[in-house]
Amino acid sequence: MIGSVLGLLLVIGVAVIIAFTSVQRQSRNGCIDVSAATVIGGSELYRCGKAARDLCTEPGGRHSPNVAFANALADACRKAGLPVPAVPRSG
Numbered sequence: 369m370i371g372s373v374l375g376l377l378l379v380i381g382v383a384v385i386i387a388f389t390s391v392q393r394q395s396r397n398g399c400i401d402v403s404a405a406t407v408i409g410g411s412e413l414y415r416c417g418k419a420a421r422d423l424c425t426e427p428g429g430r431h432s433p434n435v436a437f438a439n440a441l442a443d444a445c446r447k448a449g450l451p452v453p454a455v456p457r458s459g
Contacts, residue, residue: 400424400444404437424450 399416400423415423424445442452 398448398450400441400448400450402437402440402444404434404440420445420448421450424448424453426453 400420402413
């Protein structure tokens, strides 16, 4: 019983250490980080420099059927100080 309690405390300790030492990318300084949810799951989109500018100014964004993604992309572009793409209207 003492062994299982110590094992559980060890697992919790490792989880806490990982949570505090891992770094999550953010949209800033010309880089964008967007989480995209799709029908089959989700993915993270991270671009910097020219690739980020191209994505933020891409005209296809306003024709995207995924309005939530278009809004998240516009927000990420804004935070990164890049041009904000046109966002489609829902409905």
